[in-house]
Amino acid sequence: MSSAVTSRLVVGDRFRDFAEAVGAETLSGLTRSLDAGDLDTLEGPVHVVTGQGIGEFELSYLRDAITRRQLDDRVVLVHSTAVPARRQELHKSREDNVLVAGLTQADDRTYEAQLRLHDHNELLVDVQDRVHVQGMVAIEAARQMFLAVIEHYFTARWPQQRYYIVLNSMNTTFSNFLFPVGATLRLTVDESDLSEPSRLTVRTTVVLEQAGRAAAAVTIDAAAFAPGLLEEKELRRAKGAVASAVDTALATATV
Numbered sequence: 001m002s003s004a005v006t007s008r009l010v011v012g013d014r015f016r017d018f019a020e021a022v023g024a025e026t027l028s029g030l031t032r033s034l035d036a037g038d039l040d041t042l043e044g045p046v047h048v049v050t051g052q053g054i055g056e057f058e059l060s061y062l063r064d065a066i067t068r069r070q071l072d073d074r075v076v077l078v079h080s081t082a083v084p085a086r087r088q089e090l091h092k093s094r095e096d097n098v099l100v101a102g103l104t105q106a107d108d109r110t111y112e113a114q115l116r117l118h119d120h121n122e123l124l125v126d127v128q129d130r131v132h133v134q135g136m137v138a139i140e141a142a143r144q145m146f147l148a149v150i151e152h153y154f155t156a157r158w159p160q161q162r163y164y165i166v167l168n169s170m171n172t173t174f175s176n177f178l179f180p181v182g183a184t185l186r187l188t189v190d191e192s193d194l195s196e197p198s199r200l201t202v203r204t205t206v207v208l209e210q211a212g213r214a215a216a217a218v219t220i221d222a223a224a225f226a227p228g229l230l231e232e233k234e235l236r237r238a239k240g241a242v243a244s245a246v247d248t249a250l251a252t253a254t255v
Contacts, residue, residue: 006045008024008047009022009025010025010030010062011025011026011051011053012026012058014124017129018131018179021131031062034071039069042071042074044073045075046075048076049079052115052117052182053118053119054079055118080102080114082116084098085098085148090151095118096118096120099116099117100116101113103152110189111153115141117133135172135216138215138216141185142206142208142218143170145185146187146220155224158197163200163224163226166223168221169221172219176214176215178210178216181210186207186209187207190205199226200224200225202222204219205217205219205220
């Protein structure tokens with residue numbers, strides 16, 4: 001980075017290939033440069049925009065590196081403050097795996113949020129060796145967006161009730177590559193029937209947009225049931241699956 005540069009993008013270390021391809025920085029690379037004094041001669045100000053893989057924890061680390069070199073007045077961090085969706089809305093137990101942040105309602109049928117991709121997300125830890133982000137991230141982000149909207153805006157109308165959400169179908173169309181920078185999730189409610197509180201049905205379309213273009217669209221058809229309506233059927237099917245698996249194993253086993 002030189003005094004002529006007024007803006008820069010930094011992403012999590014997981015997206016090293018992307019950073020190298022587009023001339024961005026990784027968190028480790030930028031902090032190493034800071035600690036080595038490579039940026040001490042900056043005239044500034046330089047705006048460092050955070051991409052995917054940079055959360056509050058990583059941001060704090062980067063701020064400390066900037067402060068150590070007394071560059072606070074020359075290096076300005078530009079970071080989204082969108083709050084990740086809550087655990088009970090996404091059915092996720094680890095914050096690393098949350099893909100939805102800043103959920104809002106745009107109108108009666110439309111809801112929006114930001115894609116939030118942690119550097120240690122479960123879909124990236126095995127492999128992320130491409131410039132773009134794999135398609136499963138878009139699918140899971142759409143699923144989480146659906147759950148967040150259903151839990152926050154629909155089932156919340158009956159706060160004393162806990163619901164069992166069943167996905168009937170998910171149909172996905174990919175239009176463009178998804179990259180590890182800012183992106184928007186937009187959910188539109190296509191059809192819904194909330195007339196019977198014990199069984200809600202909803203069909204939605206979630207579009208993942210980046211740089212003004214749709215990267216993926218996912219149509220989700222689902223229902224939310226009161227707990228007692230499905231538990232007996234689920235248990236019966238589970239026992240049947242166990243019996244079938246045991247019978248098949250015994251029939252094919254070599255004793």
